[in-house]
Amino acid sequence: MPKRKAEDNRLARSPTMADIARIAGVSAATVSRALAGLPPITEETRLRVAQAAKEAGYAVNRHARSLRLKRSKVMLVLIPNLANPNFPDLLMHIDRAAYDCGYDIMIAHTAIDPHRSDRYVDELLAGGLDGVLLTANYCPPKLLERISAGARLPIVRTLSPTPRPDGISGVQIDEEKAAYDVVDHLARQGYRRIAHLGGPPKEIVAIARKRGWEKALSDHGLDAGSDLYVSAGFLINDGRRAGAELGRSTALPDAIFCSNDESAYGLIAGLKERGLRVPNDIAVAGFDDLSFSAVLDPPLTTVRLPRREMAEKSVWKLRALIEEDTPNDITILEHELLIRSSSIRN
Amino acid sequence: MPKRKAEDNRLARSPTMADIARIAGVSAATVSRALAGLPPITEETRLRVAQAAKEAGYAVNRHARSLRLKRSKVMLVLIPNLANPNFPDLLMHIDRAAYDCGYDIMIAHTAIDPHRSDRYVDELLAGGLDGVLLTANYCPPKLLERISAGARLPIVRTLSPTPRPDGISGVQIDEEKAAYDVVDHLARQGYRRIAHLGGPPKEIVAIARKRGWEKALSDHGLDAGSDLYVSAGFLINDGRRAGAELGRSTALPDAIFCSNDESAYGLIAGLKERGLRVPNDIAVAGFDDLSFSAVLDPPLTTVRLPRREMAEKSVWKLRALIEEDTPNDITILEHELLIRSSSIRN
C-alpha cells in the first residue's frame, strides 16, 4: 500500500451539490430538484443526477438544508429518567415511528441538570429543533410560560398523564382507572385487606394510582385504613424495604397493589426473605408490565402500558403539530389488565 | 384575555444575532464574539450583549452555526438493538458524558432497516454529524470501505468487542477472560459438570464467552462434552426453553454458565418449572449484571459490565477523535465477578 501524507487520510472534502451539478452537467438548482423528485424536470436528467450523486457518495448537508428551510426534521425527546425501564421499549418505538416519518431524534436526559431543558426550549424557538416529545410530566417552566402566553408550540407529552390542562398535547392512559381495575380484580379474588405500596407522593402517576386504589376499595366496601398504605419509591429496593417492614407492627394485608412493577419485584423479594409465600400468604400486583414480570417467580399480575401505541401516537401527533398546525389535544389509550399467578391463590 | 389573530399564536420569529446586535447597539460580529467569550472585547460590551441576549431569549441557531463551522457538536449513537437491557444505563451515561463535553446525541436504531446506517455514514461524511458511536459489533459496510481506503473517521465502538482489528477505536472488556472467571469460580465451588448456555453462535460476544468457558474447563481438567453445550438466544424465553429441555436425554449438569443474564433468568424459571432448585440442584451464573439480577430469586452470580466506564470512555475517545485527530486504539476495561447465591450451595 502506498504511503500517504497525513492530509490524505482525511478524505477529500465530501461532495456538495455544486460538485454533483458539475459532474452531471447541470446547475445546482436542478440537482436539488432532481434529488427531491420535484416536478418540472425530465426523467432523463433526474436519472443522470441521481447516478452522479450515487457515484460520488453525495449526501445533502442537513444543516444547510435546515437553515434554508427553517425546518430540521429533528424531534427532541426529553427523558427525565432513563433508568425507568419503560424506556428501551418506548424509545425503540419512538425511533421507529420518527424514522418512518422522516425525522431523526435527539435525546436529552434532563435529570442531570435542570437548566438543560431550558436550553432546548430556546433551541426549539430558535429553529434548531422541530418539536419536543416530553416523556414525563415535567415540563420546562420556560415552555409553560410561552404556552400560557398563547404560543402553540409543537410539544407532546407521553408516558405520564397531564397534571392538569396545561395546553400541551398528550398521549396517555387513564392511570386511575387502570389502578382501579387491578384492585377491583384483587377484591373479586376474595382479598379483603388490600394494601397499596404507593410511589413518591408527589409523582402524578403515583397520585392517580393511589386514587384508583382508594376508589376500588370504597366501591367494594373495603377499608383503606392507614395501616394499608405505604409510601415508597419506584425502585426495586424501595419495594424490598417495604417488604421487609410490612405488617411488622400490625396485621399483614392479604394482598398488595404496588404502584409499579419494579417496586413489586423488590416487595416480593422482601416478603420471601421473611419466609412469606406469594400469592398464598399474600398476593401481589404491579403496574407497567415490564418484560421481566412474565418470568418472575411467581409471574406478576400487572397493567400493560401500551408503550408502542404511546410512542407511535405521540410521534404522529407531534408531526401533525409540526407540519399541519393542528390543535392541541389529549389522546387516552386503552390499558389492559394482565392477570398472572401472583394474584391467584392456588 | 384579549382575542388574538391566528398569527399571533405563533410567537414572533425568534431573535437572531442581528436582533441582539440592534438591541445592544453593536454589530452581529461583536455579538458572536461576546457570546463566545472571545478575547478582543471589553468586559462592558460583553455584559451588555449577554444581557440583551438573555432578555430576548436568544439562542444560536445550531444549523447556521454548524454550516459555518463545519462542525455540529452532534454525536450519533447507532444502536442495533434497543431491547438489549444494557441500554438504558449505557445510554444514560453516554448522554451525560456527551452533554458534559458540549455534544448532543442523536440515536438511530439500526435493526429496523439495514440501509439506515448507510445513510448516516453519508451524513457523517457530508458534515451533518461529528462522529458515530457504535454500540455493537456491526459496522456499516460503507464505513469499513472508507476506513480500509485509509480514511480516519471519528468512530468508536463499545459494548461489543472488535471482531478483528478493523481500524475502529473501541472501548470494551475482555469477554473471554470474564467468562473464564465465572467458570473458574464455579469449578472452585466444586462443580464438575459445568454446562454452557451459549448465545447465538455467530454473535461475537457469544463466541468469546464460549471460548472462556472451554478454556476454564480445560484448565480445571474438566470435560466440555457436547451434552454440556446448548446454543440458545440472548432472550429470557430462549433460556426458559433451554431450562425446560436441559438434561432430558442425558444427565443433568450440576452448574450452568449462561451467556447473559436474560437467558439465565429464563433458564432459572424453566428449571423451577421442572421442580429443580437453584443452586441446590443446579447452580446458575450469568453475564452482564442487569439491575434485576440482584433481586432475582436466588440473586444471580454474574459479571458486572462496566457500562458507565464504557459509556464515558467511548464518548471521550470519540471526542478526541473529532477534535484532536488522535490515533485509533482499543481500550480494555476491567470487569468484575459478582458472586451471589445462585452459584453457592447452601
Add this chain to the structure above:
DNA sequence: GTGAAAGCGCTAACAT
C-alpha cells in the same frame, strides 16, 4: 475593540 463583508451548502422565486 469593533464593524463590514464574505461565504458555509442549500432551496425557491424568478428569469429564460
Add this chain to the structure above:
DNA sequence: ATGTTAGCGCTTTCAC
C-alpha cells in the same frame, strides 16, 4: 425544463 440569484444565521478574516 433549466439556470441565475438571493438569502437562511452564523463566524471570521480583514479593515479601521
